[in-house]
Amino acid sequence: MRSHREHLVALARPVYFSLLASVAAGLINTVWVSRLGGPAVAAVAVATTAENVLLGIALVFASGTTVLVSRARGARDPSAVRAAVRGGWALCAAVTPVVAGGGFLLREPLARLVLGGDDGPALGLAVAYFAISMPGVAVFFAQNHVDGLLKGTGDTRTPMRLALLANALILALDPLLIHLYGVPGAAACTVLCRCVALGLGLLALRRNALLKSAAEAPAVASTGAALRRTLTTGLPMSLDFTVRQAGALALVAVVARLGVTAVAAYAIAYKVLYVATMAFYAVRQAASIHTAHTLGAGRPGQRWAIGRQAVLLSGTVGLVVALLLAGAAPWIMAGFGTGPAVAAEGVLFLRCVGPYLLLTAGFIALGGVFEGGGEAPVLLRVTVLGTAVQLPLAYALSGLGLPGVCLALALSMAVQCAVVGLLLRRARRQEETGVPLARVG
Secondary structure (H helix, E strand, C coil): CCCHHHHHHHHHHHHHHHHHHHHHHHHHHHHHHHHHCHHHHHHHHHHHHCHHHHHHHHHHHHHHHHHHHHHHHHHCCHHHHHHHHHHHHHHHHHHHHHHHHHHHHCHHHHHHHHCCCCCCHHHHHHHHHHHHHCCCHHHHHHHHHHHHHHHHCCCCHHHHHHHHHHHHHHHHHHHHHHHHHCHHHHHHHHHHHHHHHHHHHHHHHHHCHHHHHHHCCCCCCCHHHHHHHHHHHHHHHHHHHHHHHHHHHHHHHHHHHHCHHHHHHHHHHHHHHHHHHHHHHHHHHHHHHHHHHHHHCCCCCHHHHHHHHHHHHHHHHHHHHHHHHHHHHHHHHHHCCCCHHHHHHHHHHHHHCHHHHHHHHHHHHHHHHHHHCCCHHHHHHHHHHHHHHHHHHHHHHHHHCHHHHHHHHHHHHHHHHHHHHHHHHHHHHHHCCCCCHHHCC
16 A cells, blocks of 8 residues: 555646646747737736636635545545536536626726726737637636546546646647737637647546446435535635735735835746745645545544645655755846846845745645645635735835745744644544534634
């Protein structure tokens, strides 16, 4: 039997490359569109950033389904797998028309919002991009749900291959469609390539042995009940992601007090950090899948061992990245072609952010154990607390420049880690009584 660490590594590695591929799609579009001028770049950049919000919505049914399918797989209960699949698809079908249709009808107000009310040439281009990308949300949501189903069965490699395929197609077709149709061509290319990946993903679902056997199992719950269970499971995970995104956005406003140079340096450095934080989130997804499967198999005591291995794995990555950033920061900033003032600020930030990275590595990875154990609402409260602490601290310490912002990030994450540590000890005591942590207090 493989150790928990081996399971986590096997699950997390493909997830990490899938996450990298998802970020690459926006970068590829931006690179090719840059030939059309500044307004086109601005329009595509803000439009693709809006997908972060949409991803938060998709997590409701995608992550909820992953946890429920994985738990049912551990229990070897085909009927429960079938219920989880039906509930996920039902929730996806209920949410998609609202988001896709509403986004299309409100594409101009949405473009104004993301562009900060600018009525310049970028506005019309962003509206044109949304006119195609918003109906394409149906493909984006379905693709995320297919990935969630496959991950729940323990297959994280197929979603990785599909993400890499979609981005390879985008890389090949983007120049042609942008040359022919401009900014709308970038949106059309992304949607079309995702359609190809979705079609192959649906084929992979039909061939999945676990899902095939579940389709023949008797139904144990109505579609409405299954939908509600998926919503209850996935909504806290979605809100956790959304709160973190909102906190990161608000932090930009705090950094803006330090001037344009600091904002530019912070924006570049934070993109560099994505490479590390995506590794943490890959471990988190792996821990969530493995914990849910283990609990479904009737081995609740094993989640503490899974948590330890997840923290060790993610923490090791965090330590290596922190050391690399501290040593290679000047070359990293030089690679972005920034001026000397921006480069100096960015180097300072990257060299000060190490403690925050280490604490974040442990907290994010451990979050997967909470999610897989059905205790995501508890984790959401900790995230809200951390964000509430982070922003006032960052404002108070911003007088120290970007190092002060780094200190605020580290201190707020230390608070979150301390609270999670207390909750874990409390959960160990409650486990003997059989009372879930989410129901205590």
